[in-house]
Amino acid sequence: QQQVKQSPQSLIVQKGGISIINCAYENTAFDYFPWYQQFPGKGPALLIAIRPDVSEKKEGRFTISFNKSAKQFSLHIMDSQPGDSATYFCAATSAGNQFYFGTGTSLTVIP
Amino acid sequence: DSGVTQTPKHLITATGQRVTLRCSPRSGDLSVYWYQQSLDQGLQFLIQYYNGEERAKGNILERFSAQQFPDLHSELNLSSLELGDSALYFCASSPHGTSVDTQYFGPGTRLTVL
Numbered sequence: 001q002q003q004v005k006q007s008p009q010s011l012i013v014q015k016g017g018i019s020i021i022n023c024a025y026e027n028t029a030f031d032y033f034p035w036y037q038q039f040p041g042k043g044p045a046l047l048i049a050i051r052p053d054v055s056e057k058k059e060g061r062f063t064i065s066f067n068k069s070a071k072q073f074s075l076h077i078m079d080s081q082p083g084d085s086a087t088y089f090c091a092a093t094s095a096g097n098q099f100y101f102g103t104g105t106s107l108t109v110i111p
Numbered sequence: 112d113s114g115v116t117q118t119p120k121h122l123i124t125a126t127g128q129r130v131t132l133r134c135s136p137r138s139g140d141l142s143v144y145w146y147q148q149s150l151d152q153g154l155q156f157l158i159q160y161y162n163g164e165e166r167a168k169g170n171i172l173e174r175f176s177a178q179q180f181p182d183l184h185s186e187l188n189l190s191s192l193e194l195g196d197s198a199l200y201f202c203a204s205s206p207h208g209t210s211v212d213t214q215y216f217g218p219g220t221r222l223t224v225l
Binding site: 028043093095 | 113115153154155156159166168169170203204208209210211213214215216217218219
């Protein structure tokens with residue numbers, strides 16, 4: 001059973017556009033929701049993360065929107081750049097003991 | 112460079128064999144996580160250690176085992192290998208293994224079982 005459901009599987013965006021990736025979860029015990037960015041041949045790297053007591057967190061061009069009642073959270077990449085082309089994973093954890101990852105979104109930003 | 116090292120980078124072996132993957136965490140990090148990444152399953156959490164003790168277990172098969180040594184490096188042992196075990200295996204480390212700790216991932220070990 002997939003604890004965290006991620007969509008879309010792939011995304012193509014024009015340079016300068018907004019990339020939006022969505023995730024949904026069921027377990028209300030999750031208390032931390034990180035997003036990871038992975039380039040080919042590399043391990044995932046933490047991009048941005050949010051706790052469920054806030055509805056939005058912004059770091060530069062990256063924003064997480066969190067809807068606790070809907071049990072959904074999303075990553076918005078503003079002014080998308082070709083260098084943002086990578087695979088993005090959402091994740092969720094409870095007390096940091098076990099991390100559940102989404103299936104990943106392959107983002108391609110076209111120049 | 113995350114500061115987490117994994118060896119070997121690539122491993123090719125046959126079905127039924129046993130292999131050991133090694134991970135050295137970032138200096139000062141006490142917690143180590145192991146993940147399996149395959150095309151059809153995505154990134155799957157296997158097991159977490161904190162300061163030598165097992166803290167959490169995920170979708171780790173009984174044929175797989177891990178340990179964290181006193182110097183904090185960790186090894187993942189995979190035995191009776193099957194074709195389906197072919198995957199990228201990542202190790203990550205974090206300072207204290209809590210939710211808000213950033214996990215730093217190593218470059219991974221690509222295992223191919225023939």
